[in-house]
Amino acid sequence: MSSGSLSEEKSWKLSDLNYSVPEHAGRFGYTIGGIVVVGFALLILTGIIMVFFYVPSVDDARSSVLKLSSAPLGLWVRSFHRWTAEAVTFLVILHLSRVIFTGSYRGSRKLNWIFGVVLLFVTVGFFFTGTVLKWDQEGFEAYEHVVETTKVIPVIGALTASFLEGILAVMRILATHVLVLPVLLGVLLLPHLALMKLNGLSPLPGSSSSRTSTFFAHMKKVLWFSMIIYGAVAFLAAQFPSVLFPGPYTGVELTKPPWLFLVLYALEDWIGLYALLTAPLIMLVGLLVIPYVDRSQSMNSTTRKVIVWGYISVAAVMMFLIIYVGFSPPVTHLSMG
Numbered sequence: 001m002s003s004g005s006l007s008e009e010k011s012w013k014l015s016d017l018n019y020s021v022p023e024h025a026g027r028f029g030y031t032i033g034g035i036v037v038v039g040f041a042l043l044i045l046t047g048i049i050m051v052f053f054y055v056p057s058v059d060d061a062r063s064s065v066l067k068l069s070s071a072p073l074g075l076w077v078r079s080f081h082r083w084t085a086e087a088v089t090f091l092v093i094l095h096l097s098r099v100i101f102t103g104s105y106r107g108s109r110k111l112n113w114i115f116g117v118v119l120l121f122v123t124v125g126f127f128f129t130g131t132v133l134k135w136d137q138e139g140f141e142a143y144e145h146v147v148e149t150t151k152v153i154p155v156i157g158a159l160t161a162s163f164l165e166g167i168l169a170v171m172r173i174l175a176t177h178v179l180v181l182p183v184l185l186g187v188l189l190l191p192h193l194a195l196m197k198l199n200g201l202s203p204l205p206g207s208s209s210s211r212t213s214t215f216f217a218h219m220k221k222v223l224w225f226s227m228i229i230y231g232a233v234a235f236l237a238a239q240f241p242s243v244l245f246p247g248p249y250t251g252v253e254l255t256k257p258p259w260l261f262l263v264l265y266a267l268e269d270w271i272g273l274y275a276l277l278t279a280p281l282i283m284l285v286g287l288l289v290i291p292y293v294d295r296s297q298s299m300n301s302t303t304r305k306v307i308v309w310g311y312i313s314v315a316a317v318m319m320f321l322i323i324y325v326g327f328s329p330p331v332t333h334l335s336m337g
Helices: 004-008 032-051 060-072 072-104 107-133 137-150 157-164 169-199 213-240 258-272 274-288 300-328
Strands: 020-023 212-214
Touching: 004 107, 020 213, 032 169, 032 213, 060 072, 072 213, 072 300, 107 137, 107 169, 107 258, 107 274, 137 157, 137 274, 157 169, 169 212, 212 213, 258 274, 258 300
Parallel strands: none
Antiparallel strands: 020 212
């Protein structure tokens, strides 16, 4: 190959990533996705630290968490991990809400919406398994609910429940939390980000501005908002350490789940264990079909109004149930032997 042809080859430069984005990319609502990615990075970092101290057995899991909490900065690391998980979960829900309110799931963005919905459920899976891994009374009761719920699934329920039970229960939950779910996160997040780049940032409803910014400027805003949010999380972790309940004690229900699962807790009061299967399934299907129901490109279409107000109504009911159950005393759901 001649030197002339070599000089004509294009080399990759960091500046190639500094492509143009709409000016509204710097608004908070359009930076939430990036803030979530930063949060996941912090969760991975603190999770790696904690796993070195964790003993994944039914006899020693809680005591190892207690031992970590007594180490220098150990309680803060665990509390920061928990508070960050709370923040990331809330931000994912907020991100999904922004997409719904701006109609950013239509057209070529339909596939990315599907990736995003599945990522929401993966995030909830992280939150749930992390709660169980404490293996205190709260975590143990959450684990028991999963075991009992799987038993009502036809055909594979009993087999799944037997797999979850036994002396390897905590080990398998840990494997799900640190191996299975992270793999799913990576497999789903990479195409989610790639499709965002290919489709471009969704337009700002009601704005006809053609002014642009740069991706680097967008990332500066992401990092700035992340510093504020996770700085506040670090402060909360220091002021309000993560609780480790006594236990676990079998045959009793003494706690309520974290806020994310209080709606399911309320539905279980009325319907029973079947609510823990049907409610998430209904929510998943309902979210997935939104782009197929709303095909209009107009922000003022009747369909858009039904979807937006329907979403607001469901969110209001869920918030009411969270508040109501939060102030109610714990009740027994499972058949305790």
